[in-house]
Amino acid sequence: MIKVGIVGGTGYTGVELLRILATHPEVKLTAITSRKEDGLPVADMFPSLRGRVDLAFSSPDKAKLTECDVVFFATPHGVAMAQAPELLAAGVKVIDLAADFRLQDIASFEKWYKMPHSCPELLKEAAYGLVELNRDAIRKARIVGNPGCYPTTMQLGLAPLLKAGVIDASHLIADCKSGVSGAGRKAEVATLFSEAGDNFKAYGVSGHRHSPETLERLSKLTADKVGLLFTPHLVPMIRGMHSTLYARLTKDIDNAALQALFEKAYKDEPFVDVMPFGSHPETRSTRASNMLRIAIHRPNDGDTVVVLVVQDNLVKGASGQAVQCMNLMFGLDESTGLMHVPILP
Numbered sequence: 001m002i003k004v005g006i007v008g009g010t011g012y013t014g015v016e017l018l019r020i021l022a023t024h025p026e027v028k029l030t031a032i033t034s035r036k037e038d039g040l041p042v043a044d045m046f047p048s049l050r051g052r053v054d055l056a057f058s059s060p061d062k063a064k065l066t067e068c069d070v071v072f073f074a075t076p077h078g079v080a081m082a083q084a085p086e087l088l089a090a091g092v093k094v095i096d097l098a099a100d101f102r103l104q105d106i107a108s109f110e111k112w113y114k115m116p117h118s119c120p121e122l123l124k125e126a127a128y129g130l131v132e133l134n135r136d137a138i139r140k141a142r143i144v145g146n147p148g149c150y151p152t153t154m155q156l157g158l159a160p161l162l163k164a165g166v167i168d169a170s171h172l173i174a175d176c177k178s179g180v181s182g183a184g185r186k187a188e189v190a191t192l193f194s195e196a197g198d199n200f201k202a203y204g205v206s207g208h209r210h211s212p213e214t215l216e217r218l219s220k221l222t223a224d225k226v227g228l229l230f231t232p233h234l235v236p237m238i239r240g241m242h243s244t245l246y247a248r249l250t251k252d253i254d255n256a257a258l259q260a261l262f263e264k265a266y267k268d269e270p271f272v273d274v275m276p277f278g279s280h281p282e283t284r285s286t287r288a289s290n291m292l293r294i295a296i297h298r299p300n301d302g303d304t305v306v307v308l309v310v311q312d313n314l315v316k317g318a319s320g321q322a323v324q325c326m327n328l329m330f331g332l333d334e335s336t337g338l339m340h341v342p343i344l345p
């Protein structure tokens with residue numbers, strides 16, 4: 001059994017890790033931290049886990065993290081990089097759900113996250129945890145930077161087009177919407193029910209930290225210069241993400257060939273579903289599952305291809321993807337413990 005520790009067990013991605021790992025056949029939950037809830041049984045805070053998780057939260061200094069085989073950090077940016085060196089030295093693998101090990105360019109990390117990077121050498125070593133595009137590196141990694149939720153949809157939606165060289169890479173547009181759980185569980189005015197409910201707004205239009213992450217990664221898929229306009233929006237739902245991606249076609253390619261590009265790219269992927277051409281995927285078709293769904297459109301048979309991508313921001317966009325990485329890092333089938341069917345309605 002893989003002994004698992006979770007730092008930050010009381011946030012949304014932490015409790016989502018607990019939900020997934022509680023029924024994972026190869027995992028023994030070993031330590032779950034919270035500074036504020038030290039000593040509280042996990043199931044007292046999350047009754048959904050009664051009878052499934054019998055551990056109590058412990059403060060990070062008391063938790064026996066070095067006795068684990070792998071530790072997930074479901075914490076704010078900056079926490080994992082402070083603790084990763086000690087864990088790695090003790091032979092523990094690390095998966096960070098925050099951004100400490102996502103961006104390869106340190107200057108870009110320091111600019112967007114407004115903090116110095118404390119272990120640049122580990123950043124160089126870390127694998128980027130987008131399995132479908134980086135499987136081999138993740139398999140061999142001791143440390144993984146799990147992708148941001150929006151970047152997961154943007155990369156998986158645009159990768160087949162960029163790799164095939166059929167679009168103008170310099171002018172990509174991503175119009176993305178997230179449920180409110182994407183902002184985390186911490187108390188904030190913007191995510192109060194009466195602020196976010198019955199309301200709809202864009203944010204981060206002039207710059208969001210997921211742009212540099214996505215640009216850095218998309219640039220590895222093409223020799224062309226990549227340009228991206230990314231606008232996130234907050235929608236009044238709890239879970240779910242819908243990204244509408246626009247790209248100008250530069251090659252004469254018919255709709256069947258466009259569809260075939262995606263079907264071929266993802267034909268063996270357990271967690272990417274390419275729907276029939278012209279479909280309208282719904283966020284609820286992925287809710288509480290690790291599945292990401294894609295549909296291709298060609299409005300008026302013109303020269304713009306529109307890619308629709310949906311996922312559950314807390315699963316494929318965060319905790320499910322992190323478990324997919326863990327499975328690979330420990331030589332398991334990557335879908336182990338992740339085959340939940342989405343919840344409808």
Ligand SMILES: NC(=O)C1=CN([C@@H]2O[C@H](COP(=O)(O)OP(=O)(O)OC[C@H]3O[C@@H](n4cnc5c(N)ncnc54)[C@H](OP(=O)(O)O)[C@@H]3O)[C@@H](O)[C@H]2O)C=CC1
Binds near residue numbers: 011149185
């Ligand atoms: N929500 C989402 O859809 C996604 C989130 N992420 C990323 O995952 C990470 C966690 O997100 P989320 O679950 O939403 O966050 P939350 O803010 O809801 O939870 C944060 C957790 O971290 C703990 N924590 C906070 N500060 C520290 C610290 N200094 N040392 C140790 N533990 C700490 C908190 O517990 P306590 O204070 O009691 O210790 C809490 O359990 C974030 O970096 C986020 O960016 C990534 C993709 C998607």
Ligand SMILES: CC(=O)N[C@@H](CCC(=O)OP(=O)(O)O)C(=O)O
Binds near residue numbers: 097098148182232
């Ligand atoms: C709706 C909402 O607020 N979403 C978050 C992104 C989700 C997330 O937590 O991503 P990171 O891991 O990069 O922080 C945001 O835009 O800041």
